[in-house]
Amino acid sequence: xxxxxxxxxxxxxxxxxxxxxxxxxxxxxxxxxxxxxxxxxxxxxxxxxxxxxxxxxxxxxxxxxxxxxxxxxxxxxxxxxxxxxxxxxxxxxxxxxxxxxxxxxxxxxxxxxxxxxxxxxxxxxxxxxxxxxxxxxxxxxxxxxxxxxxxxxxxxxxxxxxxxxxxxxxxxxxxxxxxxxxxxxxxxxxxxxxxxxxxxxxxxxxxxxxxxxxxxxxxxxxxx
Amino acid sequence: xxxxxxxxxxxxxxxxxxxxxxxxxxxxxxxxxxxxxxxxxxxxxxxxxxxxxxxxxxxxxxxxxxxxxxxxxxxxxxxxxxxxxxxxxxxxxxxxxxxxxxxxxxxxxxxxxxxxxxxxxxxxxxxxxxxxxxxxxxxxxxxxxxxxxxxxxxxxxxxxxxxxxxxxxxxxxxxxxxxxxxxxxxxxxxxxxxxxxxxxxxxxxxxxxxxxxxxxxxxxxxxx
DNA sequence: ACCTGAACACCGTTCAAGT
DNA sequence: ACCTGAACACCGTTCAAGT
Numbered sequence: 001x002x003x004x005x006x007x008x009x010x011x012x013x014x015x016x017x018x019x020x021x022x023x024x025x026x027x028x029x030x031x032x033x034x035x036x037x038x039x040x041x042x043x044x045x046x047x048x049x050x051x052x053x054x055x056x057x058x059x060x061x062x063x064x065x066x067x068x069x070x071x072x073x074x075x076x077x078x079x080x081x082x083x084x085x086x087x088x089x090x091x092x093x094x095x096x097x098x099x100x101x102x103x104x105x106x107x108x109x110x111x112x113x114x115x116x117x118x119x120x121x122x123x124x125x126x127x128x129x130x131x132x133x134x135x136x137x138x139x140x141x142x143x144x145x146x147x148x149x150x151x152x153x154x155x156x157x158x159x160x161x162x163x164x165x166x167x168x169x170x171x172x173x174x175x176x177x178x179x180x181x182x183x184x185x186x187x188x189x190x191x192x193x194x195x196x197x198x199x200x201x202x203x204x205x206x207x208x209x210x211x212x213x214x215x216x217x218x219x220x221x222x223x224x
Numbered sequence: 225x226x227x228x229x230x231x232x233x234x235x236x237x238x239x240x241x242x243x244x245x246x247x248x249x250x251x252x253x254x255x256x257x258x259x260x261x262x263x264x265x266x267x268x269x270x271x272x273x274x275x276x277x278x279x280x281x282x283x284x285x286x287x288x289x290x291x292x293x294x295x296x297x298x299x300x301x302x303x304x305x306x307x308x309x310x311x312x313x314x315x316x317x318x319x320x321x322x323x324x325x326x327x328x329x330x331x332x333x334x335x336x337x338x339x340x341x342x343x344x345x346x347x348x349x350x351x352x353x354x355x356x357x358x359x360x361x362x363x364x365x366x367x368x369x370x371x372x373x374x375x376x377x378x379x380x381x382x383x384x385x386x387x388x389x390x391x392x393x394x395x396x397x398x399x400x401x402x403x404x405x406x407x408x409x410x411x412x413x414x415x416x417x418x419x420x421x422x423x424x425x426x427x428x429x430x431x432x433x434x435x436x437x438x439x440x441x442x443x444x445x446x447x448x
Numbered sequence: 449a450c451c452t453g454a455a456c457a458c459c460g461t462t463c464a465a466g467t
Numbered sequence: 468a469c470c471t472g473a474a475c476a477c478c479g480t481t482c483a484a485g486t
Contacts, residue, residue, distance in 0.1 A: 100332055101332060121412050148374070150375075191348070213367050213441035
């Protein structure tokens with residue numbers, strides 16, 4: 001085939017966009033240089049001209065999706081904005097479940113790359129507007145950020161299990177709760193005790209309650 | 225070579241043990257069936273007789289390491305035991321940085337496999353002993369567990385960056401803080417503001433302060 | 449400057465064959 | 468029952484060659 005016309009020219013953005021689509025459709029195993037070259041009707045060499053390697057491609061896909069989630073309408077109290085921001089990230093991980101392992105991988109390759117600072121900045125600005133002592137800002141922001149990723153990761157895992165299993169949420173929780181009620185009480189008496197709560201809880205609501213919990217702790221903290 | 229003698233016979237445990245050693249030494253890319261067969265002086269077929277595939281091997285390695293971290297001496301108030309438990313997990317991820325992406329992967333493949341329930345049980349028992357209303361147990365335990373993994377993951381990332389870069393901690397934080405002070409204030413005024421705190425903070429101490437923050441929020445929560 | 453496509457090294461997994 | 472080791476399909480990456 002001859003050189004591409006201007007209209008279908010490759011670019012880093014088009015490649016990243018296609019990568020996100022493949023990841024959304026089939027998870028991390030859905031993105032290979034074979035599937036990518038097929039979708040973009042090109043060869044591997046063309047992609048390598050725009051992107052140095054697969055790791056960078058995954059990093060760019062992650063940054064792109066997280067960046068969208070961080071643009072939150074700034075209307076409300078800092079407390080409310082933190083809730084909105086956290087919920088935006090939570091939902092982004094639910095829409096793109098591959099984000100969960102991927103964020104951990106990105107972090108472990110370059111902890112302060114491009115994603116973490118932007119998330120810290122977004123959350124931290126609102127924390128600093130809460131009126132708590134400046135000496136607590138960093139720790140408070142860290143606590144919120146860590147909680148958000150932990151919770152979002154677990155939820156993405158549940159979402160994927162639902163998708164694979166083909167069951168609906170209520171059914172999934174009912175089965176899990178029933179299984180827990182059968183557990184050996186010597187080893188798992190706590191899980192048995194809360195099986196009922198698991199059956200009835202709502203993930204997003206519980207997630208936000210966790211945010212409120214941490215914000216309450218932050219507000220209650222004395223000058224260290 | 226003839227069949228192995230009883231002394232050097234393969235077993236699932238020996239394979240998992242070797243896998244953990246390879247992972248500790250070189251991260252996830254250090255564990256391949258080639259390196260594993262070489263270390264165990266055998267062929268791939270032998271390993272596949274004991275372990276169904278690489279995913280299960282990684283899951284077993286994860287469960288093994290997490291299991292060790294969960295066996296905590298039960299002496300102290302519930303609050304203190306939760307701190308000890310959390311710190312044990314935090315340190316385990318620091319010693320085995322591959323745990324961080326791996327936990328996310330395990331979670332997304334089977335969210336309530338074997339690792340998550342055991343962690344929930346360990347934390348939850350102490351939460352239920354705090355004296356807070358039973359209706360809050362599940363949410364409180366979730367918040368703690370999610371925070372622990374998020375924080376441990378970020379810390380593992382930092383630890384690995386240190387290992388790769390060859391720098392020491394103080395130098396690493398100084399460089400990061402200096403870089404943040406140079407950032408564009410329009411985009412990153414919060415990061416600039418806390419650069420000083422970043423330079424001076426201690427990871428483990430900050431992690432425990434986060435635990436206290438959440439526990440304070442839990443204790444302050446009213447009956448929902 | 450941008451793209452093509454064959455080729456390479458490496459990986460997880462299988463399986464017929466041995467003891 | 469347990470292990471061997473060659474073979475297979477697939478993957479990320481390179482690179483000489485084209486326009």
